[in-house]
Amino acid sequence: MTKAQQGTSVVFDPEEGLLFERDSTFTLLFRFRMQDRASLFHTAGARTQENTSQFQIRRFRLKLEGYTLTPRLEYKFQLGLSERDMNVGDGYSPPNTMLDASVFYKLAPHITIGFGQGKLPVGRQAIVSSGEMELPKLPLANSAFALDRDIGYFLVQELAPDQQHVRMHGSVSHGEGRATGGSDPGLCNTGRLEWLPLGKFTEEGDHAEGDLYREPKPKFSLAAAYSSDRNARRARAQSGPRFPDDEGRTIGRFFIDALFKHKGWSWQSEYNQRFVDGTPAVQDTATLVWTAVNEGWGFTSQMGRMNSERSQVVARYSMVRYEGPAELQYSDRDEATLGYSYYLNGHRIKLQSALTYNWLNGEIEPGKPGNLLAVMFQMEFGI
Helix, strand or coil, rough: CCEEEEEEEEEEEECCEEEEECCCCEEEEEEEEEEEEEEEEEEEECCCEEEEEEECCCCCCCCEEEEEEEEEEEEEEEEECCCHCCCCCCCCCCCCCCCEEEEEEEEEEEEEEEEEEEECCCCHHHHHCHCCCCCCCCHHHHHHHCCCCEEEEEEEEEEEECCCCEEEEEECCCCCCCCCCCCCCCCCCEEEEEEECCCCCCHHHHHHHCCCCCCCCCEEEEEEEEEEEEEEEECCCCCCEEHHHHHCEEEEEEEEEEEEEEEEEEEEEEEEEEEEEEEEECCCCCCCEEEECCCCEEEEEEEEEEECCCCCEEEEEEEECCCCCCCCCCCCCCEEEEEEEEECCCCEEEEEEEEEEEECCCCCCCCCCCCEEEEEEEEEEEC
16 A cells, blocks of 8 residues: 555555545546467368467456545446457447446445446346456357447346345446447337345355355345347347348347355356347348348356365356247357366456367267367456
């Protein structure tokens, strides 16, 4: 701890970050993190086998949060500086470094409202930070059906009886995600309800994977979420390619997830579904190329076990199934993953590895065209 000037202190905590604090009127918590990944892929083909490698800075992010004037007025900013972080993914917008930019005000001890850009309150796999995961990559189903960040109004209300805990999230956003330019007459309405019948998790452990705190008593969370994006201009609502000819579709998403932790064991499962009102496929009148909503459903289940205070093994299965016209552009997939993580400083500094096998259309046999075997090693470093 150092005194920057009278009334101002600077404190560094390896687990929390670098904290600047002045009296009771201002705090700023500065954190950064990076994910460096090396991967090897073996893809089966009709006549040949392809072996490839990939080295990348998967994520590099700067995060600032705290409060100003009063502890009731909070802010959160996050920048993504890696190539993948900046890619909006609509084939139109320029790179965008802004991930989060929100201001929150506590109306009451258990009611908070916010405005700005941030994660929509949907499935657990999407709202958990990528820095709090127990495997190097997100599951197959989340990649296919999750929602991206959006700009709008947010509401969080907590009901905290003695034994149980209920948390309600809601948002009204513009539905365009992080893409720039343009607007449409539709909005995205999202709601999430969480029920913790055995009380809160240690250190908000329901928003982090793995039982690093070794819950002494069983903890359980059950949640459901629904989102409807009216007149969405992109194939995955807030993400994906844009529909041609300025077309729009109303896209709905449903999520249900569960989480359990106790004495180093952790288990979580999630079901998600995307559906569209109207024809899910749109054809460009000039190029005759089709753009389709990936309508369908997915399921993920994973279990982890802390072998010691630092090491953990994890197993996960994930699947996606497409319906209607989406079957013409997307293929059903299954994925099985076995991973090992070593935590040097919790989720802040860790080494992770995973062996993943991904297969098409239920044909699990090795050598079937399109089936993929991957080995990943990832280092996460941050404060």
